[in-house]
Amino acid sequence: MKQKRHARWRWLLLLAACMVVTVTLTACGKSSSSQSGTGDKVTTFKHAEKTARGKEVTFYGFGGNEQANKWVDEVVAPAMKKKYDIKVKRVPMDIDNILNKLVSIKQSGKTGNIDVIWINGENFYTAKKEGLLYGPFANKVPSFKNLMYTNGHYSKYDFATPIKGYEVPYGTAQLTFFGRPGDFDNHFPDSAQQLLEYAKAHPGKLTYTAPPEFTGSAFVRNVICNIVGYKRVYDAPATKAGMYKAIKPGLDYLNELKPYLWKQGKTYPTTTAQLDKMYAAHQINMDFSYSPTHGAVERDEHQFSADTQPFFFKKGNIANESYLAIANSSANKDAALLLINEMTSESAQVKKAEAKYGYSLPPFDYSKLTPQNRQKLESLYTNKGVPSDQELRSHQIPEVQAKKIAIIESLWKEHVLHGDN
Known part of the structure; x- marks a missing residue:
């Protein structure tokens, strides 16, 4: 996917600098209670459906793909409003800036306005290591349990980093x-x-x-x-x-x-x-x-x-896969959980696979899809010269x-x- 990964060192230097100062060391250590408290309340998906209603949730990710942006605005946001009365705010931002912002929020010891993050690879490795992400939460997401390879390589490892439930697959690359x-x-x-x-x-x-x-x-x-x-x-x-x-x-x-x-x-x-x-x-x-x-x-x-x-x-x-994660500093982890489930749902991902949204490849186990959606995806790709799921998986190395x-x-x-x- 076209998520940026190449500007990682500038914010790593910021992390290194924060470790030099004693006060900042405290901020860069374990999450404060104000950060972890909201996460502890997200016990189940059904519980999140009750507590998140009426909130606003943010989605931070690379904004350079106009087709992906349209999909969030035209498919995901209306579904979230209709189902949960939740407003989705899409914030286009490069991943290095997102992580810099998360570091600053963590240093403050307060909750922040970053909820769901589009992330993978080297950035996930460092963000997880530095305690910037909330989890584990993947087993609370119905779309993950019902539609994906829950025991597959890409559900367990992101660029060989153990995921351990700290993110959910979002799209295949x-x-x-x-x-x-x-x-x-x-x-x-x-x-x-x-x-x-x-x-x-x-x-x-x-x-x-x-x-x-x-x-x-x-x-x-x-x-x-x-x-x-x-x-x-x-x-x-x-x-x-x-x-x-x-x-x-x-x-x-x-x-x-x-x-x-x-x-x-x-x-x-x-x-x-x-x-x-x-x-x-x-x-x-x-x-x-x-x-x-x-x-x-x-x-x-x-x-x-x-x-x-x-x-x-x-x-x-x-x-590899790109993933969706929840910021540890998010004050809306319940709404974030609902948004991730919607963005990785069968209905939303099948729409994302259409031409107007860029033919994106869903991270699904095709055997778990409805026969209609499986046929729709397979015929859509075949007719447009996109490799089939079977062809892709037969030519994959991690x-x-x-x-x-x-x-x-x-x-x-x-x-x-x-x-x-």
Whole structure:
């Protein structure tokens, strides 16, 4: 999903600074009673339905996706008003600013106006570690229990961080490659090695966004996992020396690929928007996105040609979920619980999968859906060239541990971007 993850260090420095001062250490420790008291009252979903009626609840998340914004405003908010007389206030804000704000609220020891947060990955790892999130609450959300893989990997781990009920899956993301079959002689590369062979035969027609841009970073991790194996990356020590030893063959591959990239790998696109424009103009032959629906959306908007199709590596592409969490400082945890259930409900998510809201992929176990909704989703995606749920899950590898991502990005910068090759 297009949730921003790349601006994490500025607020981490703020956390570090707060730990230097004795008074702030107290604020950065356990949650104050004013923060935890409201959470203790959310005993069950039915109880929340009684106590939350008539309140206002805030949803904080990346606001750069207009289709997702429309879905909240046109589908979720009216449903919350009708069912519970609850007003939903959508607050567009980048995740680094959200977390900075949560740190400030925590230091104050008071409750705040941030209720539901769109979060995942490295940000969840640090927010949970620093006590910024409320939980566990997932087992109180009916949509989680009734519609999702409650014992599945992505319900238990977020970028290998144990979730333990502190967030609920919100949408499926998976690194997906896109290309025009004619540019690949009707055979898309299904491995990093085949991609290298294609690059050598078509110099200048491939590139990727430079890490730490999070989609380019995922591409680098995906290639490394394809070369050395996911287990080797997962098992490696989370140190620069340990990671370098484990992933060196992957870095060597990226250096071998480098001279055959656009502009001989001397420079890289900085944003996915730039990559999209290059692909649309036939300047390059392959695009990629964390959203498997990206190609369909761009085709509908007449940015990509109608023959654009998704493809994956045979050994799998990195996948993850985005999640919804509740701020520990929220004064409306009961209303937040109701909002998360509505946003992940079968009715709301099926609407979110429609073209006008961006073909978003729900985080559901399809066997738990009504036959009508299962058929609707499957036919919708098939007709638009979006990978089916079965195809996605057959080509998935989990994300590596959140704390290793910055290390891999640093090694790429040192040995590939600024390397001698």
